[in-house]
Amino acid sequence: MSSRFSTSDESSSSSRCSPNSYFDFVSGILSNQLKKFRSQIFQTLQSQFLGYESLSSLINAFVSDYGFDPVIRAKAFGYYSLYEFLASDYMKGLVFINFKDNGEAIFKAIPGDESKHIFIEQRIWHYYREKKSHQLFRRRCRSIGSHNGRPNF
16 A cells, blocks of 8 residues: 655655756756857847848847847837847847937947957958058049040040
């Protein structure tokens, strides 16, 4: 006849399957998924030195990179929108949101210590391309103006 009282071995095994331990397990999984999502957003933001000019361009780049919609994922984690997730305290220190005069937001990554060297290289390359573009433009303007008003094509 079995006893209704458990032995110490049975009680310790039942505590491992308690609702609290299950909640901790699920909470840990969600926490890891949220960290992974934060990292994916940050990596996408880092891919553009100048940042993303609109939320839709960031979403398109993210879908291209990872194959799923970040808006749906942000809502699954309890955020009202992707913008709310990007502006949250959880993303503080990783995302910089700047606003243009017309009110449109620009989304940029804030480089960390481990990625600062990449950010510096991107900045150098960007300024080099800008300078080269201006040099070509000035050279073209001079060639047009130096032939008695006739363009040199």
